[in-house]
Amino acid sequence: xxxxxxxxxxxxxxxxxxxxxxxxxxxxxxxxxxxxxxxxxxxxxxxxxxxxxxxxxxxxxxxxxxxxxxxxxxxxxxxxxxxxx
Numbered sequence: 001x002x003x004x005x006x007x008x009x010x011x012x013x014x015x016x017x018x019x020x021x022x023x024x025x026x027x028x029x030x031x032x033x034x035x036x037x038x039x040x041x042x043x044x045x046x047x048x049x050x051x052x053x054x055x056x057x058x059x060x061x062x063x064x065x066x067x068x069x070x071x072x073x074x075x076x077x078x079x080x081x082x083x084x085x
Contacts, residue, residue, distance in 0.1 A: 035060050036070070043070040045081035054081035 036057035
């Protein structure tokens with residue numbers, strides 16, 4: 001009985017630790033520090049208040065290999081939503 005409890009206890013500890021070591025594999029999900037979600041929903045310039053916010057999203061998704069997934073850089077000059085303040 002003692003060995004069964006030990007094994008169960010180790011399993012619980014491993015599950016708790018697994019929750020502490022998560023990562024944004026693939027960059028798809030939005031996290032508290034992520035400026036946007038690179039896999040959806042689709043965003044456009046009207047979804048951002050400033051050019052800097054849109055730029056952060058563009059840079060974030062490009063850095064994760066998605067490119068300009070939301071089409072924020074219409075003229076492909078590296079600057080997102082240039083009409084925003």
